[in-house]
Amino acid sequence: MIFVNINNPSPYPSPLRGEGTSKIPSPQWGEGKGEGGLGVIDTVIVVLIISVFIGVFIPRYYRLAKEAQETQLKAELNNIRMSLDLYKLHNSEYPKDLRELITKKYMAPYKEGTIFKEEYLKTRSLDEDGYPLDPFNNRFKYDPNTGRVASATPGYEKW
Numbered sequence: 001m002i003f004v005n006i007n008n009p010s011p012y013p014s015p016l017r018g019e020g021t022s023k024i025p026s027p028q029w030g031e032g033k034g035e036g037g038l039g040v041i042d043t044v045i046v047v048l049i050i051s052v053f054i055g056v057f058i059p060r061y062y063r064l065a066k067e068a069q070e071t072q073l074k075a076e077l078n079n080i081r082m083s084l085d086l087y088k089l090h091n092s093e094y095p096k097d098l099r100e101l102i103t104k105k106y107m108a109p110y111k112e113g114t115i116f117k118e119e120y121l122k123t124r125s126l127d128e129d130g131y132p133l134d135p136f137n138n139r140f141k142y143d144p145n146t147g148r149v150a151s152a153t154p155g156y157e158k159w
Contacts, residue, residue: 069135069136070135070156072124072135073134073135073136073151073153073156073159074159076123076124076132076134076135077140077149077150077151077159079121080098080101080121080132080140080149081149083101083120083121084101084147084149085147086106086120087100087101087104087106087120088147090106094144094145094146094147095120095144096144097131097142097144098121098131098132098140098142098149099129099130099131100120101119101120101121101132102119102120102121102122102123102126102130102132103119103130104119104120105117105118105119105120106118106119106120125137127139134151134152134153134156136151136153136156138151138152138153139152140152141157
């Protein structure tokens with residue numbers, strides 16, 4: 001059997017009138033153990049862990065980035081040298097500068113009855129004068145008499 005209060009027709013207590021609510025004291029600042037958030041020592045430990053990660057991974061990132069640039073330099077030097085050989089094969093001389101490899105086109109048979117026209121060299125990046133740049137953003141050195149090409153970046157001139 002359910003008894004209903006005449007003043008409150010609902011069988012459930014109403015928190016608006018203060019019925020059925022309990023007074024639970026909330027902990028004040030500094031009261032209770034472990035409830036105040038991170039302490040100074042916890043913060044120092046977190047900062048130390050982050051510093052160790054930065055100290056380990058940042059040098060590794062730069063080393064890997066340099067290795068990637070060196071690999072790209074080898075590939076680009078190989079592409080330019082092959083393009084120079086192809087240019088000399090078609091024209092009986094090396095180009096006067098590397099811009100000719102980018103601007104001048106050649107025609108070659110691809111399949112029987114198919115001919116395509118393409119540049120000798122497609123490069124990753126060019127400077128404002130239209131010369132190809134190495135991965136370190138320096139121009140390639142080029143000798144039109146011998147067809148030798150090398151990077152102008154210090155330490156990579158002999159590649």
